[in-house]
Amino acid sequence: MDCILDLQHPAYPEAPRAIAQRRAVRGVVLRDTRILLLYTRRYDDYSLPGGGVDASESLEDALLREMKEETGARAIRLLAPLGRVDERRPHWGQFDAMHMQSFVFHCAVDGELGEPAMEHYESANGMRPLWVELSEAIDHNQAVIQRAAASMGTSIIRETRLLQWVQENLLPQNQSSRSR
Template sequence: MKRLFTIDLKDYDETYSRFKRPSVRGIIIKDKTVAMVYSNKYDYYKFPGGGIEKNEDYISTLIREISEEAGLKVLENSICEYGSVLRIQKSRFAENEIFEQENFYYLCNVENSIHSQSLDDYELNEGFELRYVSVADAISVNRTHDHADYDAMLIEREAKVLELLVKDGLL
C-alpha cells in the first residue's frame, strides 16, 4: 500500500524501545459525504477503524471495527486500498518508548441499514456516534474547535486524509 504521508514529532530518543500498533480505517463515501465517527466529548471526527489484534488480518479488522464503531456492515467485495499514514511519537503512556502506528486506509461500501454500535469503554466515554458529514465540515471541526488537549496528531491526520480524498477527486 502506498504511503500517503508521515507524521513524526521527533520528540523521542532513538534509543527508546518501539511499540508498534498497526490499525485500519474505513473510508465510506455516500452522496458527497463521508461516514465519520464523531467524539461528543472531544469534538472531533475520525474515520471508523482501529487496531489490528494478534492473529487478525487487515480486512477482518476493518470489517469488525467499522461494525463496532459505526454500526455499519461492510460489503467485503467493495474494499479497495487507498493508502497509509505513518505516525511516530514519544508514547503518551510509557516512559522511554516510541509509539509507532501505521494507519491503513481502505475505501469501501456498506449496506444501507445501520445496526447498534459495540463500543469499548473509552469509546463510550467519548460518546462516539456515526455521522455522515461533508469534508468541509469535518476539516473545519478538526482544525478550529477546542479538543481539550486530546490527541492532536490523530485529529490532524484525519483532516489531511480528507484533503487528499478531495485532491484525488473522490469527494
C-alpha cells in the same frame, strides 16, 4: 501499500530506545460528498472508523470488525486499499516512542447503519457514527486544531489530513479536474 501521509509528533524523542509498533486500519465510506465518520463529543472532533489490528487478524478482517463495532454497519464491502499513514509518537505505555502504521481502505456500506457496539471508553467519550459533508468535517477539525493546546496529539491532525487527502483524491469533482 504506499505511504500517503507521514507524521511525527514534535515531542518525538531524538533517539528512542524502546519503540512500540502498532498496526491500525481506517475505513473511508463515501456517499456523494458525505462521508461516514465518528464524532467524539469529548474531543469535539471527527475521525474515520477503524482501530487496532489484533495479532491474529488480517488487515481486512480487522477493518470489517472495527467498522461493525463503531458504525453498526453490517453490509460492508472493501473496495480498494488507498494507502498507509506512518506516525511517530512519544510515550506509549512503558515505551518511550511508538510507530503506528494505519492502513486505509476505501469501503462501501449497503443499507442503513445498525446499532454500534462501542467499547466502554468509546461510549464514555460520546463517540457516535454520523454521515457528514466532507468539507464540513474538515473545516470543523481545522477549527478544533486552531483552538487546541500545544500539547495536542497527532490523532486529529492525522484524521484531518486524511480527510483532506480523501477530498483531493476521491471526490468526483476533484477526480475530473485532475484528469484534464
